[in-house]
Amino acid sequence: QATAKPVTYGASDRPPRGDYSLARADYTCEQPWEDYTADEHDRYARLFARQMAHVQDRACDEFVVALSHLGDAQGIPRFADINIVLRQATGWELVAVPGLIPEREFFTLLANRRFPVTYWLRSEAEFDYIVEPDLFHDLFGHVPLLFNPVFADYMQAFGSGGLKAESLHALEFLSRLYWYTVEFGLMHTSRGLRVYGAGILSSVGELDYCLTSPEPNRVAFDALRLMRTRYKIDTYQETYFVIEGFGELFDATAPDFTPLYTALRDLPELGAGDVLADEKTYPPNRV
Ligand code: HBI
Ligand code: FE
Numbered sequence: 001q002a003t004a005k006p007v008t009y010g011a012s013d014r015p016p017r018g019d020y021s022l023a024r025a026d027y028t029c030e031q032p033w034e035d036y037t038a039d040e041h042d043r044y045a046r047l048f049a050r051q052m053a054h055v056q057d058r059a060c061d062e063f064v065v066a067l068s069h070l071g072d073a074q075g076i077p078r079f080a081d082i083n084i085v086l087r088q089a090t091g092w093e094l095v096a097v098p099g100l101i102p103e104r105e106f107f108t109l110l111a112n113r114r115f116p117v118t119y120w121l122r123s124e125a126e127f128d129y130i131v132e133p134d135l136f137h138d139l140f141g142h143v144p145l146l147f148n149p150v151f152a153d154y155m156q157a158f159g160s161g162g163l164k165a166e167s168l169h170a171l172e173f174l175s176r177l178y179w180y181t182v183e184f185g186l187m188h189t190s191r192g193l194r195v196y197g198a199g200i201l202s203s204v205g206e207l208d209y210c211l212t213s214p215e216p217n218r219v220a221f222d223a224l225r226l227m228r229t230r231y232k233i234d235t236y237q238e239t240y241f242v243i244e245g246f247g248e249l250f251d252a253t254a255p256d257f258t259p260l261y262t263a264l265r266d267l268p269e270l271g272a273g274d275v276l277a278d279e280k281t282y283p284p285n286r287v
Contacts, residue, residue, distance in 0.1 A: 017120050017132070018098025027105045031079045031096040031119050040121050041075035047127070047136045048073040051202065058207050060187045060194040062151070062246070066144035076135065079117060082143065090152035094143065100132060103162065103171055110159025115146055128204055131234060141198030142182070150246040151196075155182070157253045170261050173227040180226050181249055186210060186218060186242045192285040193218070193242065209236050211285045217273065218242050220280035223252045224260055229270045238273035242282050 005020065022029045052073070055064060069085050071077035079094040086092050095109065097116040109116050117138040122130045130137070145151045158178065165171050183199035193211050200206045210216065217239040219225065226241050243249055275281065 016099055017134075018118065020098045023098050026108070027097050027101040028095040028109070028114075028116070029098060029119065031117075033076070033078050036076050036121070039124075043124060043127070044076045044121055044136060045074050048140060050204075051140055054204065054207055055195075055201060058195055058211060059201055060189065060196045062148045063144050063196060063201065066147040069147055070139065070143065076121065077139070086143075086146060089147045090149055092146045092152055092155075103175075107159045107162030107165075110155055111163055112159070113152075113156050115142065115155070117143070137198065137202040141202030145196060145198075148246065150250055154246060154250045154253060157250065158182070161253055161257055165257070169265070170257070173257075173261065173264060176227050176229060176231060177223065177253075179231045180229065180237075180239075180241045181221075181243070184210070184231075184237050184240060185221075185249075186240045186282075187246075188242050188244055188282060193282060196243075196246075206236050210240055212287045214284055216240055217275050218282040218284070219275070220282070221248060221252070222279070224263060224267075225270075225276070225279065227260065227264055228267055229274070230272050232272050238271075239275075 019029075020027075048070075052067065055067075069082065069089075071081065079096060083093045086094065090113075092113045092115055094117045095114045096119040099118050099120070101109075101116060106116065115138075118133055118135050120135060122134040122136060126134075146155065158174070162171070162174050165174050182197065184197040185195075187194050187196050195201055195207060195210060200210050216237060219239055219241055221241045221243045229239060231237065270276075
């Protein structure tokens with residue numbers, strides 16, 4: 001067995017939750033479905049039922065219609081069962097991982113249409129909030145949109161783009177792109193703003209905050225502007241980027257990023273809460 005070394009967000013000193021010694025060289029492992037306890041199946045079902053109710057009229061339509069593919073939600077599904085339908089839909093498959101994995105392995109999986117899903121579920125004490133991605137965040141937050149063909153292509157393009165990001169700076173820029181779209185992205189629709197970011201869809205409080213609070217900025221998506229902007233990992237976001245549709249995301253990642261990286265080198269970084277004078281912003285949804 002390759003000794004996959006654990007990865008955690010930031011310089012946290014918390015021990016890793018997953019067993020990295022079980023992971024293969026590419027950091028994937030088997031989903032220990034037989035090991036899940038009745039309590040864990042029950043906790044997953046309660047998390048799912050609560051979030052399913054929360055996302056109505058807040059998540060984008062593409063997410064809501066795909067939720068049904070996650071199974072009956074009475075317990076933790078087998079990734080193999082979801083894969084039968086997911087492969088048919090967009091050629092993606094779920095692979096189990098012990099938790100966060102290094103960027104290179106992460107991008108390689110995405111480039112090959114393999115989405116890493118953490119196999120362990122949060123504890124009861126973390127029911128409302130957990131710092132690092134767990135099974136529920138990955139499964140409920142990320143997987144439904146992999147059934148959407150355009151978003152699925154964006155995720156694959158992101159992975160292959162990541163593999164080309166040789167310099168360290170480029171990885172920082174790509175991490176911002178992932179953060180402000182895949183994790184915390186908003187979409188403008190004819191019925192108001194809607195959420196497509198997994199970090200919001202799998203959380204409780206941020207769903208309302210990102211759509212209706214007057215506090216955060218809601219800036220029109222622009223790859224260059226976005227990649228200049230630092231982000232926070234342990235508070236609600238101070239800025240959300242808004243797309244008009246998934247086509248816009250895919251088009252933004254189709255061209256080679258090299259000219260973007262060159263332009264970024266001469267532009268000062270922006271703080272998470274900064275707003276530029278002439279940029280397009282969106283008002284919050286009326287409550
Ligand atoms: N690993 N398992 C897992 N899940 C992620 O979402 C993830 C990761 N490693 C790195 C990472 N995300 C971010 O740094 C991306 O921006 C690359
Ligand atoms: Fe995530």
